[in-house]
Amino acid sequence: MSEILRLDNISQSYSGRNVLDVPGLALAPGQILGLAGPNGSGKSTLLRLIAQLEPPAAGKLQFLGRTVDEADTESRRQVTLLTQEPYLLKRTVFANVAYGLKVRGERDVRPRVREALALVGLDPNVFAPRLWFELSGGETQRVALAARLVLRPRLLLLDEPTASLDSESAALIRDAVLAARDRDATAMVIASHDMPWLNGVSDRILHMDHGRMVDNPQPLGGVS
């Protein structure tokens, strides 16, 4: 199995304070890695680094075998991050889900948008024309997830995807995540406090505390 992500001695610091120190981590296509740990343990920072939203203070981040350049839009387009409180553009649900496809210059996005909405359990006929403020919290979360899944990313990063959601919405998100993994072999890193939910979707869970991995931080499943 080829390697999709590799981190070597990655660290991050803000204002001289070290907030993250990961000696090594690797991920193969289709693997789902759960990250657990208290607030401030470095989960979100790690996701931001992998999403290439900020460069690490030190260390090497490789994506699909290539060292990631900070300004590498093409590489960044293979990874997408769903943040804890996702922001929807002031447009319709359809336009929100289609946005990522359009910035990639894709045409005929309608069938893919409808498919992505269906995948997260939202009826495209009902939800596609709705405006951003006509959605509940759970629906907003699912539209934001659909906007990521429609891109069929090689790597999907989810930061607290079920925070403040009811159990029904959390189950729908779990189903969508697993369906995307099965369909596209999308690798995922998911940070969550919701341990039962995380156990239900992850191949393996790493615990983090004070910016460090508490468990064995060696590469996963067959990736050396």
Added chain:
Amino acid sequence: MDYILHGFLQGFVLLFSGNDETYSAIWATVYASSLSMTASLLIGVPLGFLLGYHEFRGKKVVRTLVDTLLSFPTVVIGLMVYALLTRNGPLGATGLLFTVPGMALGQAILGLPIIVAMTANAVETLDKRLPQTLLTLGADPRQVLWATVTEARFAIILAAMAAYGRIVSEVGISMMVGGNIKWHTRTITTAIALETGKGEFALGIALGMVLLAVALTVNIVASGLKRRARQ
């Protein structure tokens, strides 16, 4: 009281009979304000975006200056533009004094700080999650910039309407730079001032009703946009 009622009735007659003098003033107002709004928006939106989006040394000073210019008296702008455009002035050779484009130049100076300040404010108050969201969806820097302007669109339209309200109702610039020349640079506001001075209330009231209709339309649209921008 009778003369006011009579003025209103005559005003309606002038408006609905297609009176040339009335519609000449309306046309001069529409023409000048369209030119000035186009210039204000083309210059003001990019400047406002830069001011709101970027951090730089002296930004607070620039913001204070722009905010101060919001209350620039129209007669002072009129005086400055007159001094620039008069035959002996630095722009005298352009021949813009007592022309509609000359009036539009002054009105653009009036509208510009409104557009810049309100656009900057709109961009500054955008949700901090927006740039990160766009990047995670794969937008390149140019696409991030455009989507940011698009997200601020309701507030920018609101800024345009506020500027339009100020421009269409000003007297000082039109009077001083345009010269209130009949059939040429006489606008709604300068015509009202002149006709009222002559005791001719009908034309003044007819034109005043047009201005009120414009103000009402602007306010209805603006309140709808405010609601949308808050959501």
